[in-house]
Amino acid sequence: MNAAAAALFAIALLIRVLVSISPYSGAQTPPKYGDYEAQRHWMELTTNLPVQQWYKDGPDNDPKYWPLDYPPLSGYQSYVHGLFVKQFDPAAVALHSSRGYETYLSKQLLRWTVILSDLLIFFPAAYLASAVFSSDSSSPAAASPQQQQRQQLFVLAAGLLQPASIIVDHGHFQYNCISLALAVLAAVAIAKRKDVLGSVLFCLSLNHKQMGLFYAPAFFAHLLGRCLQQPTYTGKVLGVARLGATVIATFVVCWSPWLTSLDSASQVLRRIFPVGRGLFEDYLANFWCVTSVFIKWKSLASNAALMPVCAGLTVLAALPSMVQQVLQPSPRGLLLGMANSAFAFFMLSYQVHEKSILLPLLPITLLAASEPDCAIWGPAIASFSMYPLLVRDGVSLAYTATIVLYLLVITALVPSKGVQPVTLGSRCGRLLAAAGCAGAVLLHLLQALVPPPQRLPWLHDRLFVSYSFVFIAGAMLYLNWRQWNQQGSSSPVGKAKTK
Structure with missing residues (x-):
């Protein structure tokens, strides 16, 4: 690691530490508090109950008080972090009596569990990804070693400093860095032609948070396309069988404590897919929420009727990206496919949840070398789309500071025009991005200076998510177009020999 990368690691770590000083979700707001209490409560459950009871309703596991509703790897993570917290402050994870526990020491311990998870898992993943994906295969000329190093630093900065993930994990309080890091490592492994390892890593990401499903169509299509590239029919079949066996084996290992009976496994499934919670919650910049101003979806149809509609539309939206990767799999295409598949899930x-915008944002930052404008402005728009959530958490200062700092650093690291040629499309993209940020600033001023009408108290929140929706939908269309119009998509990584 060179000095510039080391400095970037230090800056990224410092930002996370400073953001962790902010308030968090549900701070001092009984009776259920918020996401901070949910994570602490899961540590309480996993360190005090047998593993088979983590997802089982009972007197020690109240389904009405933050039930564990993430897949098994999150439970294991909560157990490990709970042991860490218990070592220094046992009362913070004591069964029953620790509800709403918010001492200074416990808050510091929980904050450091997120920081250390980020530092030990996501930071190395981002560094490896910057080395693999920093080559802009769409550039007409090969980059010099100095330009290549600058591009790698640019990709690394986009991954480590993007404000949305920092604010959600270290301000709002979650552990998205773990599942996202596993997805990054899966993409890196697959780009290096280590398909089995990549499949294991993606399954682990999916078993940490079910939001990993957002990437499933992209990984499936890419790996299927690679299998179909085998010269013989037997090779094609064996390739699919090998990856299928890998997926099944990984899930069996993760789920083994709950595979003793059908009832035990179904308890986990019911927890991680709470279909009764409704079409959407709060304000988010997706199709259903934005259009609900005019069409009352929740009144028009039941949850049971809406679910298959959502599933069908999501598959249709992801299908063009999947087809492209089946026909022409490539490392850059995988990243574009991850972004487009995640957009389809987020939108439809x-x-x-609002935080699901982190899913399409991650591959966009990894695409920084070939899509620098998206990597520069995408995190700002994504953070802006979550503002109604973040302002409730009291992290407005961290929100502003991380966005401004990100834009200052990332624009200073943009590769030279000799490596990234300016085209009509890039000029239009920059103008749209500048206009988008100007509009975002105006909406912030409007919220600060003009109170909403009494009969429309939600007006500002609606404006924020509706405005964000326009740019997120535009990014979705643009990246789908880019995936189908790649030039030189067979990067050096993609030409690596199969191992």
């Missing part, structure tokens, strides 16, 4: 699937 059932029970989406």
Whole structure:
């Protein structure tokens, strides 16, 4: 690691530490508090109950008080972090009596579990990804070693400093860095032609948070396309069988404590897919929420009727990207496919959260070498789309500071025009991005200076998510177009020999 990368690691770590000083979700707001209490409560459950009871309703596991509703790897993570917290402050994870526990020491311990998870898992993943994906295969000329190093630093900065993930994990309080890091490592492994390892890593990401499903169509299509490239029919079949066996084996290992009976396994499934919670919650910049101003979807149809509609539309939206990767799999195409598949889920699937915008944002930052404008402005728009959530958490200062700092650093690291040629499309993209940020600033000023009408108290939140929706939908269309119009997509990584 060179000095510039080391400095970037230090800056990224410092930002996370400073953001962790902010308030968090549900701070001092009983009776259920918020996401901070949910994570602490899961540590309480996993360190005090047998593993088979983590997802089972009972007197020690109240389904009405933050039930564990993430897949098994999150439970294991909560157990490990709970042991860490218990070592220094046992009362913070004591069964029953620790509800709403918010001492200074416990808050510091929980904050450091996120920081250390980020530092030990996501930071190395981002560094490896910057080395693999920093080559802009769409550039007409090969980059010099100095330009290549600058591009790698640019990709690394986009991954480590993008504000949305920092604010959600270290301000709002979650552990998205773990599942996202596993997805990054899966993409890196597959780009290096280590398909089995990549499949294991992606399954682990999916078993940490079910939002990993957002990437499933992209990984499936890419790996299927690679298998179909085998010269013989037997090779094609064996390739699919090998990856299928890998997926099944990984899930069996992760789920083994709950595979003793059908009832035990179904308990986990019911927890991680709470279909009764509705089409969407709060304000988010997706199709269902934005259009609900005019069409009352929740009144028009039941949850049971809406679910298959959402599933069908999501598959249709992801299908063009999948077809492209089946026909022409490539490392850059995989990243574009991850972004487009995640956009399809964010926009159209059932029970989406504001924080789900982190899913399409991750591959966009990894595409920084070939899509620098998206990597520069995408994180700002993504953060802006979550503002109604973030302002409730009291992290407005961290929100502003991380966006401004990100834009200052990332624009200073943009590769030279000799490596990234300016085209009509890139000029239009920059003008749109500048206009988008100007509009975002105006909406912030409007919220600060003009109170909403009494009969429309939600007006500002609606404006924020509706405005964000326009740019997110535009990014979705643009990246789908880019995936089907790649030039030189067979990068050096993609030409690596199969191992």
